[in-house]
Structure formats: C-alpha cells, structure tokens
Amino acid sequence: MQFMIFVGAAVTLVFNIPYAWATVTGRVRPNKVSWLLWSIAPAIGFFAALSKGWTWGQFPVLISFSSTALIFLCSFINRKAYWAIGRFDFICGVVSLLTLIVWAMTKNPNLAIALAIVADILASVPTLVKSWQYPETESWEPFAAGVFNAATSFFAMSIWNFTSLAFPIYLMVVNGLLAIIVLRKKWMKGANHELSR
Template sequence: MQFMIFIGAAVSLVFNIPYAWATIIGRVRPNKVSWLLWSIAPAIGFFAALSRGWNWGQFPVLISFSTTALIFICSFMNRKSFWAIERFDVICGLVSLLALVVWGLTREPDLAICFAILADIMAAIPTIVKAWRYPETETWEPFVAGVFNAGTGFFAMSVWSFTSLAFPIYLMLVNGIIALVILRKKWWRVKAHD
C-alpha cells in the first residue's frame, strides 16, 4: 500500500507546480504569511514525527512542506502576485510563531505536533478569509491535492499513534475547508445559471 503515498505525492506535485507557476505569472496571489508558516509548521510536524523514527506515512507531510515552501518562494517573483498583508495577518502570524517557539522550548514530539497544528491553523486563517472575500485570487486544485496527499499517508502507516496521525488528519481537514471556501462561489454561480 505504500505505492499510494507516491501517487499522493505525484498528485500534490501535479497541482502545486501549476499553482507555483500561476503565482509567478500573477494569476493567483497567495498570502505570504500563510505560505511561509505553512512551510514551517509541516516541517516541524515532519521532523517531530521523524524523531520517533521514519515511516512512510510521514512522506505526505514532507511533500506538504516542500511544495508550500516552493509557492512561498515563487510569491516573490512577480509583483502581480502581491497580496497586501493586513494587521489581522500579522497577528495570526505572530500567534503561529509563538506556537512554534513554545514547541521549541518543550521538545516533546506530541506537544510539538499540537503546537505545529495550532501554528498551521493560525497560518491558514488569513488565506481562508482572503479566499472567502476574494475567491478569484486563489485556485482550489492545490488544496484538493493536499487532502488527497495527506490521506494517502494512512495506507503506509505502520504505527497508529497521535504522533503519526495528528498532522495528516489536520492537513486533510484544513485543505478541504480551504478548497470548499474557494469553490463555494463557483458553485453558487453555476446554480444561479441553471
């Protein structure tokens, strides 16, 4: 069943690389606060789980932080990709960073994952708010790929514990919520035309 995580990784790359390209050409405008912290929090989740030993169920989290880091870097390559950072974004970012600092002080893997999830939630809020107000500045595909990628990790898990399950479950939920927020306006438009 480990082949499923490679399929998930491939799906994630197939949808995230075009999103990165859309960022470079200015078709989407990612929130830099979200994408930076989305790179850091999964990295912490990955390395915290790795501290208990490697299993292939961690591979989707590795792909998650790699692709988010790519998109964050791409957001600096075109001025049209700029999204104004507001006070709310900064507050969410600071709370997210505080959660990461608390993790750094504890060094307990389960606690680290809890704080990594809290940090990631705080990083997601600015993008959820932006996508709710301006869905045209986002595309749904990388978030659906994120759900699929995180879900494939369950096929390869050999240890079923909080440490190995928490972050993949969280990634499925948050990516699903963001995809639905982006798609809701498109669905309403389609229903209005019927």
C-alpha cells in the same frame, strides 16, 4: 501500501507546480503569511522526525513543505502575485511563529502535535478569510491535493494513536475547507446561471 504515498506526492506536485506557475503569472495571489508558515511547520516536523531516522511515512511531509516553499518563493517574482499583508495577517503570523517555537521546545509528543495544529490553524486563517472574501484570487486544486496527500499518510501508519492520526486528519479538514470555500463562488455562479435561464 507505500505505493499510495508516492501517488499522494505525485498528486500534490501535479497541482502545486501549476499553482506556483499561476503565482508567477499573477493569476492567483497567495497570502505570504500562510504559505511561509505552511512551509516552516512541516519542515520542522520533517527534520525533527528525520533526526530519529528516515521512514517513508515522512515522504508526504517532505513533499508538502518543499512544494509550499516553492509557492512562497514564487510569490516574490511577480509584484501582482501576492496578497497585501495587513495587521490581522501579521498578528496571525506572529502568534503562529510563537506557537511553533514552543512546539520545537516541547518534549511531549502529544503536546507538540497539538501545538503544531494550533500553529497551522493560525497560519491558515489569513488565507481562509481571503478565500472567503475574494475566492477569485485562489485556486482550489492544491488544497484538494492536500486532502489526498494527507490521506495517504494512513497507508504508512503502523501505530494508530493521537500522535500519528491528529495532524493528517487536521490537514484533510483544513484543506477540504479551503477547497470548498474557493469553489463556492463557482457553484454560486452555476446556480445563478441555471436560475436565470
């Protein structure tokens, strides 16, 4: 079963490293707010879990925050490789950070997971909006890889409850939604092309 965890991590790297390179070359323009917070949230979760000992179930989280942090850092290399941050993005980022602080302070694991999901939703909103309005500034591949990587978490689970299931399920949903939103323009172009023939 641990084999699937490594497969998921490999898939994540295969798609996120080219996305990072596309960021450097300016072919995609990630929203810094989303990618920063997507790095912070799993990093907190990883190191919090690591304080209680290492398990292979933490490996997908390690890959997740390290690859998103790489993309965030790459967005500083090329001035054209970022999306301008507006008031809406800033507000989402601040509220998400506040939620993360409360998450780090809580001792209730179910509340902590719920707050982590809220923080991640708020971090995702700027990219969801940008992808809907300007899908050409994004790539669907890393989000599809995120769905697969989150799904591999189920192979490492020994206990099936809210604490273990909530975040992987959420990650599958939000990454799937982002991939579909980015792909919709290509699908629409394909449909329009067929109609014009």
